[in-house]
Amino acid sequence: MTKEVTTKLLIIGGGPGGYVAGIRAGQLGIPTMLVEGASLGGTCLNIGCIPSKALIHAAHEFDQARAQATGSPTGIRVQRPQIDIAQTVRWKDGIVQRLTGGVGGLLRRAGVQVLKGWAEIEDGKTVTVKPHQGEPMRVRCEHLLLATGSEPVELPSMPFGGAIWSSTDALSPDLLPRRLVVVGAGYIGLELGMAYRKLGVDVTVVEAAQRVLPSYDEELTEPVLQALQKQGVVLHLGCSVAGWDAQHGVHVRIDARAEDFALPADRVLVAVGRRPRTAGFGLESLQLDMAGRHIAIDAHGRTSMRNVWAIGDVTGEPMLAHRAMAQGECVAEQIAGRNRRFEPMAIPAVCFTDPEVVVTGKTPGEARAAGMDCIDAAFPFAANGRAMTLEAASGFVRVVARRDNHLILGWQAVGKGVAELAAAFSQSIEMGARLEDVGHTIHAHPTLGEAVQEAALRALGQALHI
Amino acid sequence: MGTYVIRVPDIGEGIAEVELVAWHVQPGDAVSEDQHLADVMTDKATVEVPSPVAGKVLTLGGGVGQVMAVGAELVRLDVEGAGNFKENEASAPAPSAPAAPVSIATEVIAQAPDAAPRAPAAAAARGSVAAPRPVAGRRKEGERPLASPAVRRRALDLGVELRFVHGSGPAGRIGHQDLDAYVAGQGQAMLTGASPYAERHGEEAVPVIGLRRKIAQKMQEAKRRIPHFSYVEEIDVTELEALRQQLNQRHGATRGKLTLLPFLARAMVCSLRDFPQINARYDDDAGVVTRHAPVHLGVATQTDGGLMVPVLRHAESLDLWAFAAGLTRVTEAARTGKAAREELSGSTITITSLGPLGGVVTTPVINHPEVAIVGVNRIIERPMLRGGQVVARQLMNLSSSFDHRVVDGMDAARFIQAMRALLETPALLFVE
Numbered sequence: 001m002t003k004e005v006t007t008k009l010l011i012i013g014g015g016p017g018g019y020v021a022g023i024r025a026g027q028l029g030i031p032t033m034l035v036e037g038a039s040l041g042g043t044c045l046n047i048g049c050i051p052s053k054a055l056i057h058a059a060h061e062f063d064q065a066r067a068q069a070t071g072s073p074t075g076i077r078v079q080r081p082q083i084d085i086a087q088t089v090r091w092k093d094g095i096v097q098r099l100t101g102g103v104g105g106l107l108r109r110a111g112v113q114v115l116k117g118w119a120e121i122e123d124g125k126t127v128t129v130k131p132h133q134g135e136p137m138r139v140r141c142e143h144l145l146l147a148t149g150s151e152p153v154e155l156p157s158m159p160f161g162g163a164i165w166s167s168t169d170a171l172s173p174d175l176l177p178r179r180l181v182v183v184g185a186g187y188i189g190l191e192l193g194m195a196y197r198k199l200g201v202d203v204t205v206v207e208a209a210q211r212v213l214p215s216y217d218e219e220l221t222e223p224v225l226q227a228l229q230k231q232g233v234v235l236h237l238g239c240s241v242a243g244w245d246a247q248h249g250v251h252v253r254i255d256a257r258a259e260d261f262a263l264p265a266d267r268v269l270v271a272v273g274r275r276p277r278t279a280g281f282g283l284e285s286l287q288l289d290m291a292g293r294h295i296a297i298d299a300h301g302r303t304s305m306r307n308v309w310a311i312g313d314v315t316g317e318p319m320l321a322h323r324a325m326a327q328g329e330c331v332a333e334q335i336a337g338r339n340r341r342f343e344p345m346a347i348p349a350v351c352f353t354d355p356e357v358v359v360t361g362k363t364p365g366e367a368r369a370a371g372m373d374c375i376d377a378a379f380p381f382a383a384n385g386r387a388m389t390l391e392a393a394s395g396f397v398r399v400v401a402r403r404d405n406h407l408i409l410g411w412q413a414v415g416k417g418v419a420e421l422a423a424a425f426s427q428s429i430e431m432g433a434r435l436e437d438v439g440h441t442i443h444a445h446p447t448l449g450e451a452v453q454e455a456a457l458r459a460l461g462q463a464l465h466i
Numbered sequence: 467m468g469t470y471v472i473r474v475p476d477i478g479e480g481i482a483e484v485e486l487v488a489w490h491v492q493p494g495d496a497v498s499e500d501q502h503l504a505d506v507m508t509d510k511a512t513v514e515v516p517s518p519v520a521g522k523v524l525t526l527g528g529g530v531g532q533v534m535a536v537g538a539e540l541v542r543l544d545v546e547g548a549g550n551f552k553e554n555e556a557s558a559p560a561p562s563a564p565a566a567p568v569s570i571a572t573e574v575i576a577q578a579p580d581a582a583p584r585a586p587a588a589a590a591a592r593g594s595v596a597a598p599r600p601v602a603g604r605r606k607e608g609e610r611p612l613a614s615p616a617v618r619r620r621a622l623d624l625g626v627e628l629r630f631v632h633g634s635g636p637a638g639r640i641g642h643q644d645l646d647a648y649v650a651g652q653g654q655a656m657l658t659g660a661s662p663y664a665e666r667h668g669e670e671a672v673p674v675i676g677l678r679r680k681i682a683q684k685m686q687e688a689k690r691r692i693p694h695f696s697y698v699e700e701i702d703v704t705e706l707e708a709l710r711q712q713l714n715q716r717h718g719a720t721r722g723k724l725t726l727l728p729f730l731a732r733a734m735v736c737s738l739r740d741f742p743q744i745n746a747r748y749d750d751d752a753g754v755v756t757r758h759a760p761v762h763l764g765v766a767t768q769t770d771g772g773l774m775v776p777v778l779r780h781a782e783s784l785d786l787w788a789f790a791a792g793l794t795r796v797t798e799a800a801r802t803g804k805a806a807r808e809e810l811s812g813s814t815i816t817i818t819s820l821g822p823l824g825g826v827v828t829t830p831v832i833n834h835p836e837v838a839i840v841g842v843n844r845i846i847e848r849p850m851l852r853g854g855q856v857v858a859r860q861l862m863n864l865s866s867s868f869d870h871r872v873v874d875g876m877d878a879a880r881f882i883q884a885m886r887a888l889l890e891t892p893a894l895l896f897v898e
Contacts, residue, residue: 339622345610405637407612432612432639 002128003137007033009335010127010141012119012281015042017312017324018147019103024332026110033139034107035129037118041100042149043313044321047168050099052188054092055171056195056352058083063198073391083199085176092171115139121282124308143307143335146295147328148281150274150313155183157243158270164244165269167192176201177266181250183241185212187351189271190224194353197231204234204263206241206252213351217363223395223414224353236263244268276314291316299341301331309335323347346410346429348422355395356418360425361410364400374409376400377459379451381415383466386446392416397451399435399459406434406460417448424452435459468549470519472541474506474527474534484513486532491541495523503541506534521545605638613640621645677771688834691750693870696829699882703845704860706892713786721787727765727819728789730842730885732895734817735761735782737884744881745814747835748872755837755872764813764833767797775833776800777813817842828865837869838878840885
C-alpha cells in the first residue's frame with residue numbers, strides 16, 4: 001500500500017518559479033508541498049544564472065590580471081597570473097550551495113514541505129513522488145502547479161556527453177580545454193564563450209544567423225561584436241554544424257556557399273537554445289492544451305484544466321528566472337483567493353557578455369512594427385565621466401517613447417556594468433513614466449545612471465552633455 | 467505700458483472648448499473696462515466676453531468660427547501699467563502664433579503646464595531632436611490603461627477594471643486618487659455588495675447642457691406650438707417581410723442587408739406625391755406653409771449624447787439599397803459627431819423607429835417646423851381571420867402625428883391609408 005498524503009497546493013519543480021510560489025503560498029497560510037528531484041533552486045541556481053555569473057566574474061578577474069602583466073594604462077603591473085580552475089569551480093560550487101541551502105531554509109521557514117524525489121502525474125489532483133531511496137508516495141492536492149522548467153536543446157548530430165558540452169558541463173570544467181568551439185551565438189553561447197576566452201582558451205563561435213545575438217537589434221550588438229573581435233574570438237557566421245569526430249573536430253558548413261570545413265576542437269559547447277521540459281513526468285495524462293512546445297496558460301497562469309497551473313520556462317518564452325518568480329507569486333496569491341493577473345508592462349532581459357546588454361520593453365523597431373509613432377534617442381558612454389574612469393566608455397543607453405505623450409515604451413543599453421541599470425529601466429516603465437519624469441529626476445554624479453537621464457533629455461531635445 | 471492677455475474664460479460645467487462666433491473689436495481699437503469684446507458659443511449657448519481692463523487691442527487670438535480651448539489666448543491688450551504678461555514667461559504660444567485651434571473631432575485637451583518648455587527659443591536654437599509638446603488625451607480604444615504596479619494591485623484587490631477608470635495624470639496615468647474617485651462614484655454599488663433592499667440615499671443634479679439642452683428646447687417648442695393629433699393604423703406586413711427576406715437572400719451578400727426602413731421610406735415617398743401638404747414646413751410666425759417637392763427624410767436616431775435627427779436628402783431619388791446605404795452613412799455620422807450641417811437640418815418629414823423596442827403604439831412628437839412624423843411600431847405575429855380561416859400574419863402599427871393647424875384629419879388618414887396599401891401589396895411600391 002502506497003503511503004498517501006494530502007495537501008492544498010502541490011508544486012512540481014523547485015526552481016525560481018516553484019520555490020517562490022512555495023514561499024508565497026506558505027506565507028499566505030496555504031498548506032504546500034514542493035517536489036524536487038535534484039537540488040533546490042533549479043537551473044538558475046545550480047546550472048544557470050548564478051554559476052555562469054560566478055565563472056564570468058572569475059574569468060574577468062583573470063583576464064584583467066593577464067592584461068596587467070603586459071602593462072596597463074592604469075599603471076598596475078603584476079607577475080604573470082595563474083588560474084587553478086579546479087579551485088574556481090569549488091568556489092563557484094560554494095556559492096551555489098550557499099544559495100540552494102538558503103532556498104531550503106526559506107521554504108522551511110514558510111512552512112513548505114519539500115519532497116525529495118521525482119514526480120509522476122497521475123491526474124490533475126494526484127501525483128506520485130518517487131524518492132531516490134524508499135517507497136513512492138502518493139500526494140493528493142487541490143491545486144497542482146507545474147514549474148518543471150526547461151532543458152538545453154541537443155543537436156541530433158552531436159548528442160551531449162564526452163567532448164560535447166551542454167551549458168551545464170561548461171559550468172563545471174575538470175580542466176580548461178585548449179580549443180573550444182561554441183555552437184550558437186545567442187546569449188548563453190556568447191556569455192560562456194567570452195568567459196572561456198578570458199580564461200585563455202582558443203574560442204571559435206559558429207552561428208547559423210548572419211550576426212551575433214540575433215534576437216537583439218544590430219545597433220545594440222555592435223559593441224559586443226567589436227569586443228569579441230578584440231578579444232580574439234573567431235566567428236563563423238552563417239554556418240551550420242554537421243557533426244563532430246575526435247580526429248578532425250567539428251564539421252562546419254558555410255550555408256551560403258555549401259562549403260564544408262573542419263574546426264579542430266577539444267570541447268564543443270552546444271548552446272542552441274532551451275526547450276520546455278514537458279516529458280518524463282506524466283504530463284501527457286493531463287491532456288493540457290499546448291501552445292507549440294510549451295504549456296498554454298492564460299493571464300492568470302491557468303492551464304486548460306481547472307486548478308492546474310503552470311509558470312516559468314515550461315510556459316514558454318521569455319525563459320527568464322525573474323518572470324517565473326513573478327508568475328509564481330501571482331499564482332500563489334490566486335490560490336489564496338486573491339484577484340491577480342500576470343500582466344507586467346515589460347520583462348527585462350540581460351545578456352552578461354562583456355559589454356553587457358540590457359533590453360526592457362520595446363525597441364524602436366518593435367514599437368514601429370506595432371504601428372506606434374515613437375521617438376528614440378541614445379546617449380553614448382563615451383560622454384559619461386564615470387564610464388571613462390571604469391575604462392568602459394563604449395556602448396550607450398537608448399530610450400524609446402511615444403511621440404504624442406512621451407510615455408516611455410522601452411530602454412536598451414549596452415556597456416560594462418549596464419545590467420544594474422535594468423532596475424531603473426523596469427521601474428520607469430512599470431510606473432508609466434514619461435521622458436520628462438526621468439529627464440527631470442536628479443541622477444547621482446558620477447554614475448553610469450546619468451546616461452539614463454541624458455538619454456531621456458536627448459529624446460526631449462534637451463541633452464546637456466552631448 | 468504693459469501687455470494684458472485675456473484668455474478664453476472657463477464657462478463651467480466641464481466645458482473644455484468654445485466656438486468663436488463674433489468679434490466686436492478689431493486690432494487697434496481702444497476698449498474700455500467691461501466693453502463687450504467677443505461672443506463665444508458652447509453647445510448653442512452664446513456667452514459675451516467683456517474686457518476686465520481698459521486698453522488698446524493688439525492682437526486677436528483667432529478667427530470667427532474657430533474652436534478654442536478654455537484658457538487659450540483670446541485678446542492681447544496694450545494697457546497702462548504693468549499688465550499681466552511678460553514675453554519670456556509665456557506658457558502659451560508666442561503672439562505670432564496665436565492659441566492653436568483645437569478641433570472637436572480629435573478631443574485633445576491642452577497639456578498641463580509642466581510640459582511647456584521654459585525657454586522654447588533657446589531649445590529650438592540648439593537644433594537637437596525636436597520633440598513636439600505632448601498632449602494628454604483620452605485613452606484610445608484597446609489601449610492599455612497606464613498605472614503604477616501599486617495602483618494596479620489595489621485595483622485588482624478592489625475588483626476594479628482599470629479600463630473603466632479615468633486617468634488624470636500625465637499621459638493619462640491612473641493614480642490612487644483616480645481609483646479612489648472611481649470607487650467613491652459609480653463603482654460603489656458594485657463594490658459594497660449591499661443588499662438590493664437597502665435604502666438608498668443621495669441625489670444627483672445633472673445639468674441639462676449641450677445636446678440635451680437643445681433636445682429639450684426643440685421638444686418644448688414642438689409641443690408648445692403644435693397642436694398634435696395622432697393616428698394609428700395596423701399594417702399587415704407579411705408579404706413585405708417575405709419580399710424583404712427574399713431580397714436579402716438574393717442580394718444580401720453583394721448589396722447589403724435591408725431592414726424594413728427602406729421599404730417604409732419608399733412607401734412614404736410614393737404616398738407623399740398625392741399629399742404635398744404633409745411634406746411641408748410651417749413657419750407659423752410668418753404664416754406660410756412651404757410645400758417641398760423633394761422629400762428630405764429625417765430619421766430619428768439615438769446617439770450617446772441623446773436624440774438626433776440626421777437627414778437623408780432627396781429620399782425620392784434613392785432605391786432601396788441606396789437608401790439603406792445613405793441611412794447607414796448619416797446615422798453613423800450623427801453617432802460619431804461627424805455629421806455635416808446639411809445632414810442635420812432641412813428635413814421635410816421625419817420617420818422614427820425603435821426597431822424591436824417599437825412597442826404597440828407611440829405618440830411621436832413632430833420635428834418642428836415640419837408638419838408630420840411617422841412612427842414605426844414592432845412587428846408581431848398574430849392569428850388573423852383571412853377568408854374565414856385563422857392564419858398567422860405579421861402585423862405592425864404605424865403611429866403618426868400631424869400638425870392639426872395645417873393638416874386635416876381626413877388628409878392624414880388618407881395619407882396613412884395610402885402607405886398601408888403600398889406596404890400590404892409591396893409590388894405596388896415598384897409600379898409607377
